[in-house]
Amino acid sequence: MTKAGKTFLAAIPAAICLFSFKAQAETRISTVYLEIDSQIQVGDTDSDVTVTADSSAYDVDDVEVTNEPDENDEEWEEGDKPRLKVIVQAEDDYYFPSGFSKSSVELDGSDGTVTSVDRSSDELEIYITLDALDEDEEDYDLDVLGLEWDQSSGIAYWDECEDARRYEVRLYRDGSAATSILTSYDSQYDFSSYLSHAGTYTFRVRAVYSSSVKGDWEESEEWDVMSGSSGAIGSFFSPTPSLPANTAPASDAASSQGAWLKDDTGWWYCNADKSYTTNDWQFIGGSWYYFDESGYMVTGWVYWNEQWYYCGENGKMLTNSMTPDGYYVGADGAWIS
Known part of the structure; x- marks a missing residue:
């Protein structure tokens, strides 16, 4: 019994020596320092974040943004707080001790807060929430200039805005909205299919950097579209009247x-x-119109084949009526002297 007891007692110092040797061989990591560089901005669709550790005792193994925009949330918005999951690995001969907590992690660079830490002896999962995204509209040039109509096609144009990621446009007829707010990713929009009624048309456009950062609405010059235009605008690209072109016969065809x-x-x-x-x-739409040498509609008196005819302010030739200056025209539109 005595011999066995002596043998057991002798084993205890041996175990203590082995534990002491292991503790001396591995170095305890008491604090982790991380440098965060976040390039995430309001309006971004990606998540550019870099996390580094300038230490020989541990290294950053992986960084994941756990709440980046998906198909439903297409971009980062003002007030969003990017959340990070950072994996830190201990190098050989180093370990993370029991009791390692979020207070043992210090951050530098982009502002954020450590919310929790999961530990094993050689790995940390560190969860970080960055400060809410904020955007100053003054940081971006979102002024839209050069608004104009292409009246032969019904396409609206404006100058490209360097900071715009897209544009919001809207068509107006006689001062009232003719469309909902539409989106264009180019500095133009084809409104031809919306020009369905006679009226005075304008369009408005504003540059958009993000859903919370937008420029002011700008409005185009007015464009008067008469009845009969809606079905044709956009179906052809016509020459301007001042340029040479084939002329049409005086018919409705x-x-x-x-x-x-x-x-x-x-x-x-x-x-x-x-x-x-x-x-x-x-002959257009049931009325006769006269066009000059450049192709423009004529109003007032027209001398044609030794007869005088009168076209009103809307261009239509008068028949069987009195002209504004007191002369009478017959059924064929000719002045009755």
């Missing part, structure tokens, strides 16, 4: 799907075959 267009000079009519009438009459 060529104009059945044409479009009334207006520029700085006046009104003109572009036929469906891209032609326009010059120095002649054309």
Whole structure:
């Protein structure tokens, strides 16, 4: 019994020596220092974050943004707090002791807070919440300039804005909204399919950096579209009246799907075959109109084939009526002297 007892007691110092040797061989890590560089901004769709550790005792093995935007949340918005999961590995001969907590982690760089730490002897899972994203609109140039219509196609154009990631546009007719707010990722929008009624059209556009950072609405010049234009605008790209082009005969056939267009000079009519009438009459929508040598609609008195005819302010030739200056025109529109 005595011999056995002596042998057991002798084993205890041996175990103590083995534990002491292991403790001396591995170095305790009491604090972890992390440098965070977050490039996440309001309006971003990706999550650019770098976490580094300048230490020979441990290293950053992986960084994951756990709440980055998905298909439903397409971008980071103001007030969002990016959340990180950072894996830190201890190097050989180092270990993370029992009791290692979030207070043992110190952050530098981008502002944030350590919310929790999961530990094993050689690995830490560190959970960090960065400060809420904030955006100052003054940091971005979101002024939109150069708004104009292409009256031959119904396409709205504006100058590209460098800081814009997209644009919001809206069509107005006679001062009222004709469409909902539409989105364009280019500096133009084709409104031709919306020009369905006669009226005075404008469009408004604003540059968008993010859902919370947008420029001011800007409005285009007015464009007067007459009845008969809606079905034709956008279906062709016509020459301007001042350029040489084939002219159309004075009939309703060529104009059945044409479009009334207006520029700085006046009104003109572009036929469906891209032609326009010059120095002649054309029957449009049940009325006769006269167009000058440049193709513009004429108002007032017109001398044609040794007869005088009168076209009202809307361009329509008068028949069987008194002209504004007191002369009478007959059923054929000619002045009765």
